[in-house]
Amino acid sequence: xxCEITLENIECSNSGNSFNIVFPLNxxxxxxxxxxxxxxxxxxxxxxxxSLDPECTQSILYTRIAKVPCDIKLLSSYRVCTFYSAPxxxxxxxxxxxxxxxxxxxxxxxxxxxxxxxxxxxxxxxALSSMILQKLRPLLEFIMWVDKRNNEELINPWHMxxxxxxxxxxxxxxxxxxxxxxIEAIYDFEDxxxxxxxxxxxxxxxxxxxxxxxxxKDDYFFKKSPTSLDILVYGYVSPFLKLPxxxxxxxxxxxxxxxxxxxxxxxxxxxxxxxxxxxxxxxxRESRTQQNDDEVSYSAIIILSLSAVSLVLTFAVxxxxxxx
Amino acid sequence: MPKSDSQSKPHVVSPKLISERFTxxxxxxxxxxxxxxxxxxxEVEQILLPDNANSLAVQAFLQMCHLQYQVVPRAxxxxxxxxxxxxxxxxxxxxxxxxxxxxxxxxxxxITLTDKLNNEEKSDMRAYMCLVHNVLEKAELYICWMDNxxxxxxxxxxxxxxxxxxxxxxxxxxxxxAVMKNLKVWNWYDKKLDEVFQEVxxxxxxxxxxxxxxxxxxxxxxxxxxxxxxxxxxxxxxCVRLKNFQNILKKFQPLLKYCDRICKxxxxxxxxxxxxxxx
Numbered sequence: 001x002x003c004e005i006t007l008e009n010i011e012c013s014n015s016g017n018s019f020n021i022v023f024p025l026n027x028x029x030x031x032x033x034x035x036x037x038x039x040x041x042x043x044x045x046x047x048x049x050x051s052l053d054p055e056c057t058q059s060i061l062y063t064r065i066a067k068v069p070c071d072i073k074l075l076s077s078y079r080v081c082t083f084y085s086a087p088x089x090x091x092x093x094x095x096x097x098x099x100x101x102x103x104x105x106x107x108x109x110x111x112x113x114x115x116x117x118x119x120x121x122x123x124x125x126x127a128l129s130s131m132i133l134q135k136l137r138p139l140l141e142f143i144m145w146v147d148k149r150n151n152e153e154l155i156n157p158w159h160m161x162x163x164x165x166x167x168x169x170x171x172x173x174x175x176x177x178x179x180x181x182x183i184e185a186i187y188d189f190e191d192x193x194x195x196x197x198x199x200x201x202x203x204x205x206x207x208x209x210x211x212x213x214x215x216x217k218d219d220y221f222f223k224k225s226p227t228s229l230d231i232l233v234y235g236y237v238s239p240f241l242k243l244p245x246x247x248x249x250x251x252x253x254x255x256x257x258x259x260x261x262x263x264x265x266x267x268x269x270x271x272x273x274x275x276x277x278x279x280x281x282x283x284x285r286e287s288r289t290q291q292n293d294d295e296v297s298y299s300a301i302i303i304l305s306l307s308a309v310s311l312v313l314t315f316a317v318x319x320x321x322x323x324x
Numbered sequence: 325m326p327k328s329d330s331q332s333k334p335h336v337v338s339p340k341l342i343s344e345r346f347t348x349x350x351x352x353x354x355x356x357x358x359x360x361x362x363x364x365x366x367e368v369e370q371i372l373l374p375d376n377a378n379s380l381a382v383q384a385f386l387q388m389c390h391l392q393y394q395v396v397p398r399a400x401x402x403x404x405x406x407x408x409x410x411x412x413x414x415x416x417x418x419x420x421x422x423x424x425x426x427x428x429x430x431x432x433x434x435i436t437l438t439d440k441l442n443n444e445e446k447s448d449m450r451a452y453m454c455l456v457h458n459v460l461e462k463a464e465l466y467i468c469w470m471d472n473x474x475x476x477x478x479x480x481x482x483x484x485x486x487x488x489x490x491x492x493x494x495x496x497x498x499x500x501x502a503v504m505k506n507l508k509v510w511n512w513y514d515k516k517l518d519e520v521f522q523e524v525x526x527x528x529x530x531x532x533x534x535x536x537x538x539x540x541x542x543x544x545x546x547x548x549x550x551x552x553x554x555x556x557x558x559x560x561x562x563c564v565r566l567k568n569f570q571n572i573l574k575k576f577q578p579l580l581k582y583c584d585r586i587c588k589x590x591x592x593x594x595x596x597x598x599x600x601x602x603x
Contacts, residue, residue: 100511123530127451130458133510182509188502189407210447 038063038070039090040102041080043171044162048242048269050276051087052158054140055099058235059087062103064272065226066111072276078298081167099235103228113227121222125229128214128221135207136236138182139200139250144239145179147197149247201250208237212258219267226268238265356433357416360393362386363401364411369485370399373562374464379411381423381554387590388545389435399486424453427547437546449548452534452541456548459527460555462512466520467565469503470513474564524559525572532576539585552579553586560596574600 040063042056051057063070075086088095089102096105106112114122144155160168187196211233220226221233240250241262255262269277316322364379365371371379386393393413398404405412405421412421413429420429430436438446468479483499484492507513515523531552535541540549556579559569573580580601587594 098511119529119533120536123533124448124451126526126530127448127455127534131451131454134454134458178509181505185506185509206450210450213444213447 038068039073040070041073041075041084041086041088041090043086043159044074044076045277046158046162047244048277049238050273052155052239052243053086054137054235054239056087057238058099058231059089059102060276061231061234061268061272062099062106062111062113062228064276065231066106066113068106068111075167075171076162076164078164078167081164081171113225113231117222117227125221125227128211128229129232131207131210132232132236135203138186139204140236140239141179141182142197142200143245143248143250144243145176146183147193147247150245151176153246154244197248201248204250205253208254208258208261211237212261215260215264217260220264226272230264230268233261234265234268237261238269241265354416354433356391356435358392360386360391360413360415361396362393362411362413363396363398363404365401366397366399366486370397370482372468372479372482373558373564374461374468375402375410376562377461377464377555377558378409378423379554380557381551382411382413382426384553384586384590385423385427385430385437385547385550388437388550389430391430391435423547423551437544438542440544441542441546445542449542449546452531452548453551455527455530456551456555458510459523460559462507462510463520463524463527464555464558465503466507466512466515469500470507471517471565475500478564521568521572524569525575528556528572528576528579532579535578535582537578540582549586553583556580556583557587557592557597560600570600574602577602 040059042051042060043053045051045057049057050060060072062068063072070089073080073084075081075084084090084095085097087099087102088097089105091105091109094105096102107114114125117125143150145151156172159172162168163171183196187199190196190199215221215233221229237254240254243251245251313322317324362379362382365375367376383393383395401410401412402408406419407421407425409422412419413426415429418429420426438449441449467474469475480496484496487495504513512520540546541552542548556573560573560580560583562569580597584594584597584601587597
């Protein structure tokens, strides 16, 4: 399908590390997209978060703000976790993995949240996004996956319970390894986790101070409506406010030092994610009961097959049909 | 007479350790000495694009603050640095590495370039410094270590030049693995070469939009100017993928003019910039 490309409809978009010129599609394509259903696969949420993975949270929020007609599927079912990773966005036969790929694909199919930003605002978005990824992301990864107490008492048991065997093992192992690699890449000269935590908290404090002063009393970073920067900030600030973290007191720090960031998170919760957060536990339960029959049958088939094979083998060995 | 502890053993101050106020305050009491040394790899034979950019940034910052220093090339500068990253300075009994750490160290001696900036501008400046580290520095690492052409023709030869055979190959292999791991955690490992150049162009566009038609990013010179200059000047004079970088930079004339201004301040060769500037 062809694109109408005129000087008027060239738009500037910017999210995270990417900064592209996007050509809006013509009316026929837009109509086609409206009726098309997409699928977004995410890690389930809890504790008032729509997902326990910040990239999944960002993907859900993007689709909500941009009003993308998509089904949200949870990684807590065998069918989803066998074929997809999280977050992943399915558009027909195309699958986009990771928030960066998802957001840039959504921008390319008309759902662009940064439309209307001036070049200076695009530049600022890029700089602040870099700061969040460099200073806030490492602390969240550390607290969730490297810090022993939080990981062993909260994050790991939760994932083991919610995700399916054996995917819960793969998922948690992968996340722990990538978080450890990230921390090692930044602080390869330091081994003491307590000292590393102090460095990370200091960097995050700088970042949160900057974000809070930039947001000021406005509703969103660029005043009128949320953009990709608001999504990134929400994705990395909301877990600190909502997760019942054990060993780090960053929740109270944010509430007392940067109350406008807490209000910002509550505002987005109420406006875009209210129904998902309220029904979040219900969503998990519903999705489990929906697939309960399939899951039982898969597990039952595997257990029965293994039992049958082992019985036959034991019988064969006992009777001397097979000599070991 | 036995030497005091501070005299016999240098205090190591990395950017991450900078929060240790006690150490910094110790350094703050002394005036800036005349024999400050800036350690970096050999410029002609050894130094690579990202290290050269960071070294230039630190030199530009020290010159902007009118602080004396002497560049000392060392083959094992990376191993001498407290954080494993170059450049680093030795100021009296203190060893401080990387631009952010050096800026904090200098600030604690009462010398600062950002005293006229309000809190919002300081936040803005920090964000743009993150942008340079996050995009330009990662792109430089990618080009040097992941692009096979650049790695075989330049990086492996220069990085291994100070080691005898077969240690040069072992050192190159070890360093390449470490850089790949670093790029993986920052989601740069799976990028294609074209995407990397696109990221550089986007970063230059963002910097150019922020600079606008001003002389410096925040009116007066700041550490951000030193950092941006270090990276852009290095990209203009690099021996890896020079044509690609030059083609990108040509599109941003205000940035080139800005580099030219700082070049003159530092008495650096401006020939490479003049070729790119449209008359």
